[in-house]
Amino acid sequence: MNTFSRNILLAALLPLAVACGKNPDPEPGPGPEPETGLVTVTYQGTDENFPNPERGFYVASEISNADGRGISEASLRAARLQGRTLFLLEFHMGAYVASDISEEYLQTIRAKFQSLRTGGAKCILRFCYSNGSSVADKPWDATPAQVHSHLEQLKPLIREYADVIMVLQAGFIGSWGEWYYTDNFKDNASRKALVDALLEAVPENRQIELRTPAYKMKLYGYTLADTLKREEAHQPTTKARLGGHNDCYVSGANDVGTYNSANDRKYWGAETLWTIMGGETCELTAYCNCVGTDKYNGALKDMAINHFTYLNSGYHKDVLKRWQEQGCMDEIKRRLGYRCVLDKGEFTKDAAAGKPFEVKLTLHNEGFATVQNPRDAELVLCDATGKVVKTWPLNSDPRYWMPAEETVIDQTITLPDGISGAHTLYLNLPDPCETLHDNPMFSIRLANEGVWNEETGYNKLYSFTL
Secondary structure, three states: OOHHHHHHHHHHOOOOOOOEOOOOOOEEOOOOOOOOOEEEEEOOEOOOOOOOOOOEEEEEEEEOOOOOOOOOHHHHHHHHHOOOOEEEEEEEOHHHOOOOOOHHHHHHHHHHHHHHHHHOOEEEEEEEOOOOOOHHHOOOOOOHHHHHHHHHHHHHHHHHOHHHEEEEEOOOOOHHHOOOOOOOOOOHHHHHHHHHHHHHHOOOOOOEEEOOHHHHHHHHOOOHHHOOOHHHOOOOOHHHHEEEEEEEEOOOOOOOOOOOOHHHHHHHHHHOOOOOEEEEEOOOOHHHOOOOOOOOOOHHHHHHHOOOOEEEOOOOHHHHHHHHHHOOHHHHHHHOOOOEEEEEEEEEOOOOOOOEEEEEEEEEEOOOOOOOOOOOOEEEEEEOOOOEEEEEEOOOOHHHOOEOOEEEEEEEEEOOOOOOOEEEEEEEOOOOOOOOOOOHHHOOOOOEOOOEEOOOOEEEEEEEEO
């Protein structure tokens, strides 16, 4: 993060004792006030760009042939080395515009999903029928009846591999699945029927992204006054499960038809605090500049306003080049989605087996957005050999660790009876799906020096001896 942006972020936070530097391990700072009975550990942040699940720049992949292959191990490894854990899987089904999807193509879809699960990645998922907008590219989509039939074929796969689907873009309609060029879905009723079917096909803990804010408002009767509130967020309701994707981002005053009015912009700015927002850039204009003016936001400010979780790593190349040249690309890489940083931890000074043990953590989120999908949070106690002694659910939901805010977690646990010797307490933020829970590639790493254990996916909080 450049100095200018860091100063803006820190000014929005409560005073924090954070420094960036090299420190191999969190160490106790000055002793606690005598009456607290707590020892304080301070942690150092890092500007390192590292992979974390369900956020960041994605790798785009268009699949039109039934080749039966998954994503290669080399591609998955290369993505992680660049800090990427997301793939856009765009399944082009033009060959089946008037027929059932072949079993061979369904198996190709399965193979792609399975490779994500094996390789530690997730996908933004889209289905479409055409990738061109000219008359020669017709048919741009299938009839509503055929689309619904295809969705019934796809539903078992979507549900089986929902663990590696971060979000489903509404797709299906129009060229590229972007809901514009279409001969078959020209009325709101047919479009709403598809969205309703998608919401039913996808598990209720996953979101559907619509191409513009107007679609959510028009199809479901919402207005700027109806934007999601904290108490409504992350519930199994239509309102809470509809996010957005802007596929012509920071390209102009209305992003090539993405916005119809200033209220559309305000609507997405409010909604995306609680729903997934992502997309891609499409055109080089002044709106793409890292820092804006009084006439436009600029990329950094706009991503913060709209709580961007992901972007295309390969398009538009001129926009990506500008971010490199103007010096904000590294910051964008770090801040897409969430980026949680521990500031300090306070722990019971005189730990004893069988006795209460207080854990007080202070952290802040430097990202543009929050964690959006369900995420487990656990305190894990390990002995000197690394064996897990006990695990406690954390009394805090990472989806509410808000951007540019300080979060304080205060929890008292009871240490197990009969334990002795050296022990270490960790924070584990694993994927809640049983298939991924114990895979460290799907656990969240905190943006601190010396806390991450790559083998376990745990973040080290404090070591003590009983």
